[in-house]
Amino acid sequence: MSYHEAPTIAASDAPRLDRDDRPTLRFVTCGSVDDGKSTLVGRLLYDSKTLLDDQLDALASESKIAGTTGGDLDFALLVDGLQAEREQGITIDVAYRFFATRLRRFIVADTPGHAQYTRNMATGASNAELAVVLVDARKGVITQTRRHSHILSLLGIRHVVLAVNKMDLIGFDGDRFAAITAEYLTMAGQLGISQVQCIPVVAPDGDNIVAPSVRMPWYTGPTVTAYLESVDVSGDVSQRPFRLPVQWVTRPNAEFRGFCGRIASGTIATGETIAVQPSGRQTRVARILSPDGERDHAAAGESVTLTLTDEIDVSRGDVLTAGAAPQVSDQLAAHLVWFDDEAMVAGRRYMLKCGTASTGAVITTLKHRIAIDTMAQESAATLDANQIGYAHLSLDRALVFEAYRDSRDMGSFILIDPISHRTAAAGMIDVSLRRATNIHWQRLAVDKSVRARLKQQRPCVLWFTGLSGAGKSTIADLVDRRLAELGRHAALLDGDNLRHGISRDLGFSNADRAENVRRAAEIAALFVDAGMIALVALISPYRNEREQARQRVETGEFIEIHVATPLAECERRDPKGLYRKARAGELPAFTGIDDPYERPQAPEITIDTSELSTDAACERIIGYLRDNHYL
Amino acid sequence: MTGQIVMEAPPAHDAPDEAPAHRSATSHLRRLEAESIHILRETAAEFRKPVMLYSIGKDSSVLLHLAMKAFHPGKPPFPLLHVDTTWKFREMIAFRDRRAHELGLDLIVHTNDDGLRQGIDPFTHGSARYTDVMKTQALRQALDLHGFDAAIGGARRDEEKSRAKERVFSHRSAAHRWDPKNQRPELWSLYNTMLAPGESMRVFPLSNWTELDIWDYILAENIPIVPLYLAAKRPVVERDGALIMVDDERMPLRPEEEPHLRSVRFRTLGCYPLTGATTSNAATLPEIVREMMASRTSERQGRMIDRDSPASMERKKAEGYF
Numbered sequence: 001m002s003y004h005e006a007p008t009i010a011a012s013d014a015p016r017l018d019r020d021d022r023p024t025l026r027f028v029t030c031g032s033v034d035d036g037k038s039t040l041v042g043r044l045l046y047d048s049k050t051l052l053d054d055q056l057d058a059l060a061s062e063s064k065i066a067g068t069t070g071g072d073l074d075f076a077l078l079v080d081g082l083q084a085e086r087e088q089g090i091t092i093d094v095a096y097r098f099f100a101t102r103l104r105r106f107i108v109a110d111t112p113g114h115a116q117y118t119r120n121m122a123t124g125a126s127n128a129e130l131a132v133v134l135v136d137a138r139k140g141v142i143t144q145t146r147r148h149s150h151i152l153s154l155l156g157i158r159h160v161v162l163a164v165n166k167m168d169l170i171g172f173d174g175d176r177f178a179a180i181t182a183e184y185l186t187m188a189g190q191l192g193i194s195q196v197q198c199i200p201v202v203a204p205d206g207d208n209i210v211a212p213s214v215r216m217p218w219y220t221g222p223t224v225t226a227y228l229e230s231v232d233v234s235g236d237v238s239q240r241p242f243r244l245p246v247q248w249v250t251r252p253n254a255e256f257r258g259f260c261g262r263i264a265s266g267t268i269a270t271g272e273t274i275a276v277q278p279s280g281r282q283t284r285v286a287r288i289l290s291p292d293g294e295r296d297h298a299a300a301g302e303s304v305t306l307t308l309t310d311e312i313d314v315s316r317g318d319v320l321t322a323g324a325a326p327q328v329s330d331q332l333a334a335h336l337v338w339f340d341d342e343a344m345v346a347g348r349r350y351m352l353k354c355g356t357a358s359t360g361a362v363i364t365t366l367k368h369r370i371a372i373d374t375m376a377q378e379s380a381a382t383l384d385a386n387q388i389g390y391a392h393l394s395l396d397r398a399l400v401f402e403a404y405r406d407s408r409d410m411g412s413f414i415l416i417d418p419i420s421h422r423t424a425a426a427g428m429i430d431v432s433l434r435r436a437t438n439i440h441w442q443r444l445a446v447d448k449s450v451r452a453r454l455k456q457q458r459p460c461v462l463w464f465t466g467l468s469g470a471g472k473s474t475i476a477d478l479v480d481r482r483l484a485e486l487g488r489h490a491a492l493l494d495g496d497n498l499r500h501g502i503s504r505d506l507g508f509s510n511a512d513r514a515e516n517v518r519r520a521a522e523i524a525a526l527f528v529d530a531g532m533i534a535l536v537a538l539i540s541p542y543r544n545e546r547e548q549a550r551q552r553v554e555t556g557e558f559i560e561i562h563v564a565t566p567l568a569e570c571e572r573r574d575p576k577g578l579y580r581k582a583r584a585g586e587l588p589a590f591t592g593i594d595d596p597y598e599r600p601q602a603p604e605i606t607i608d609t610s611e612l613s614t615d616a617a618c619e620r621i622i623g624y625l626r627d628n629h630y631l
Numbered sequence: 632m633t634g635q636i637v638m639e640a641p642p643a644h645d646a647p648d649e650a651p652a653h654r655s656a657t658s659h660l661r662r663l664e665a666e667s668i669h670i671l672r673e674t675a676a677e678f679r680k681p682v683m684l685y686s687i688g689k690d691s692s693v694l695l696h697l698a699m700k701a702f703h704p705g706k707p708p709f710p711l712l713h714v715d716t717t718w719k720f721r722e723m724i725a726f727r728d729r730r731a732h733e734l735g736l737d738l739i740v741h742t743n744d745d746g747l748r749q750g751i752d753p754f755t756h757g758s759a760r761y762t763d764v765m766k767t768q769a770l771r772q773a774l775d776l777h778g779f780d781a782a783i784g785g786a787r788r789d790e791e792k793s794r795a796k797e798r799v800f801s802h803r804s805a806a807h808r809w810d811p812k813n814q815r816p817e818l819w820s821l822y823n824t825m826l827a828p829g830e831s832m833r834v835f836p837l838s839n840w841t842e843l844d845i846w847d848y849i850l851a852e853n854i855p856i857v858p859l860y861l862a863a864k865r866p867v868v869e870r871d872g873a874l875i876m877v878d879d880e881r882m883p884l885r886p887e888e889e890p891h892l893r894s895v896r897f898r899t900l901g902c903y904p905l906t907g908a909t910t911s912n913a914a915t916l917p918e919i920v921r922e923m924m925a926s927r928t929s930e931r932q933g934r935m936i937d938r939d940s941p942a943s944m945e946r947k948k949a950e951g952y953f
Binding site: 021022023024052053054078079080081082083084092093094095096097098105107119120122123126127247248250251252256258260261262289291292301302303305316339351353354356408409412413414416421422423426 | 657658659661662664665666668669672673675676700701702703704705706788789791792793794795796798811812814815816817818819820821823825826827838839841926928945946
């Protein structure tokens with residue numbers, strides 16, 4: 001086929017010149033590998049005359065070299081823009097492409113089909129109003145179709161075009177098409193995807209893309225383009241209560257203090273009463289500055305700057321609200337799509353970002369995981385990359401939010417790994433688990449600085465980390481005695497001893513170990529609040545667990561002591577006979593043998609007991625505390 | 632060579648760029664505008680030391696206009712950075728200095744002095760080497776020198792295939808490298824802005840704009856642009872299939888070349904020896920938009936540097952080019 005064949009949209013229908021207010025539809029294409037997503041998008045670009053002569057020339061020459069279509073135009077090359085994608089003939093990351101017809105503009109996110117790139121599919125789908133799900137007519141609905149449809153449903157996409165592609169390879173069989181359609185509609189119904197349009201297509205040839213297919217006269221529904229041009233996807237967020245997450249406070253001079261942000265829902269007018277959440281303080285809107293000047297009202301989607309009639313405290317992360325109060329809580333339940341190759345661990349602290357607010361968060365319980373093929377809810381302790389689940393989260397501070405089904409902007413969050421900084425998961429808030437508005441910290445008249453002065457010490461955590469048998473407990477014990485001799489007040493939390501009491505319910509799974517470390521960190525923080533020096537001796541092999549323990553106390557209150565005795569020396573000593581058992585395979589996941597120990601990158605103190613006696617190690621720690629004015 | 636040009640600021644309530652538009656923006660443009668402003672404010676709020684890359688072209692003009700709006704009545708809380716190869720059109724440099732002065736903004740101009748000393752120029756060293764030294768390396772130098780942790784640029788996803796793949800907040804390693812195969816997921820308008828020491832972010836507020844949107848918006852908002860975008864009689868020679876404007880005496884002419892005055896304009900602006908002009912009589916903005924609608928070639932056709940090799944843009948971006 002030559003690209004000089006006339007495209008099917010006549011030149012007289014070509015987009016307008018002057019005032020142009022065609023609406024934009026943002027949609028996503030998804031489906032499994034080789035179902036033909038990129039080809040479909042390439043075909044839409046081609047048929048809408050979006051491609052220009054130099055791009056067509058480039059496509060023609062590249063199709064001959066890199067194409068998978070035997071020298072014909074390979075439309076997938078139009079969207080697979082990365083070198084690795086073109087080499088492998090696959091889509092790795094989402095591509096955003098633009099085209100327009102007489103009636104609408106389109107931004108299409110073409111997403112990868114491989115399960116390992118599900119995070120990129122979710123990226124493309126998160127801002128879409130509609131999804132085109134492709135299936136290969138020969139294969140029908142497969143696992144990846146189900147996974148993608150499940151994610152679309154979680155992301156709140158209610159409009160789906162099911163494009164059954166490669167109809168030519170099943171002889172344009174209408175019965176087979178009907179069977180695939182029936183199977184998909186059943187699943188979509190269960191997922192709450194209310195609007196599904198099923199269309200049989202041959203993407204490379206353009207059948208039912210722009211023009212009705214003469215090869216499938218039994219299909220009388222709309223073509224893909226006709227449907228995309230006419231579907232009504234509006235869901236009017238301006239009807240909901242007013243919400244403005246504050247992004248930025250601008251204060252160019254003493255007279256002006258403005259609060260900037262994009263209105264997530266509702267409308268606002270000057271003179272209206274608003275509440276600042278989470279504080280709940282009320283005031284009124286004085287002025288509304290919009291990008292096209294000063295106004296007396298504004299609506300959802302607009303980026304504005306408001307000034308208020310009263311001088312009250314408002315900062316980034318607060319939400320300006322009117323009408324029904326939003327949810328304010330530090331406990332919530334949410335659907336999670338896990339992205340990170342490092343599996344989810346209950347009890348580990350992540351950074352949660354919701355709207356313009358950020359806070360530390362812990363996944364307290366994974367309530368269930370979704371088995372993609374059966375859509376059943378199964379019990380599980382963890383989520384691996386690309387898995388979907390439902391979890392309870394506990395936040396460091398109360399957050400202002402809405403359920404995701406009511407507001408995408410106010411009900412969505414991401415979890416960020418505090419060490420690797422990777423985006424670990426996307427979350428869609430379902431419900432608040434309790435109203436945190438009723439819980440207030442008791443104001444304590446005697447605080448830790450008062451207690452610390454009484455004891456003539458600066459409270460801190462001495463966190464001893466290292467391999468089993470490295471000498472952590474021995475050194476910690478000596479430091480504890482030495483501090484007592486000096487008349488200071490300390491407490492020792494030893495890993496083994498904790499397990500006889502407060503952590504008696506825990507085993508040695510990864511999740512239980514993480515929980516044990518978390519409990520020790522919490523107890524140590526309470527001791528610090530009481531003005532004491534807390535000594536913790538725990539293997540604590542993972543960097544981010546130790547980092548979380550550090551974050552539980554204030555800057556300068558956490559002293560990480562790496563007891564860096566080499567593995568060979570620890571194993572030679574083997575005081576509890578554990579290495580012998582581990583080597584014999586009796587202790588699975590033993591740190592240093594078949595589970596990693598992540599060395600501290602910048603510990604305050606490092607001690608190698610193969611070079612330093614216990615007494616000398618103790619003196620070095622006491623010296624550090626003196627030099628840094630803890631004692 | 633980094634010069635800080637700090638201009639006298641006009642009074643804070645003086646809102647430049649808000650001259651009455653002779654054609655109001657459509658709701659389509661307003662939506663893009665609101666999204667871009669949201670991105671600019673996120674950048675200001677989340678980074679320690681952001682900077683706006685100012686290349687003087689039409690996209691930079693729109694970006695600057697949006698930044699003025701985003702922080703009005705305050706000023707954008709970041710300086711502008713122009714990487715000057717010393718081969719830009721003279722009209723661009725004049726326009727740059729005039730705009731920075733009018734808006735009262737900090738403008739940092741950086742040139743790769745090593746490259747200058749080595750006498751790197753686009754004629755003798757080829758566009759690939761020249762671009763690497765005078766643009767990519769120069770940009771990395773400037774970002775390192777000032778310790779910027781976020782650089783805002785005017786790239787659009789409709790420009791080129793590898794750009795179509797890039798996130799709005801695009802992570803760079805401490806060596807300024809882009810890893811296209813391992814980009815962070817980016818959902819909704821929630822941007823993961825976490826950085827380790829030395830790492831940085833490139834931020835693209837115009838990601839979802841098309842070339843036509845840019846022109847429509849310039850027209851609607853009456854945004855000043857470099858006059859080179861409008862057709863005028865200019866001295867050009869035809870070289871390797873492109874019309875190259877002889878902007879100064881440094882351009883060595885081949886024996887058969889003789890500059891002729893022709894009515895031309897530019898769809899993109901860069902270094903004059905590497906920027907092809909198009910024959911045109913479109914001397915006003917509405918005429919440009921009309922001409923664009925009927926155009927059958929893409930704007931990057933006039934750029935020599937994208938054609939150096941297949942996937943050349945992706946490679947340059949991976950190395951730190953904007």
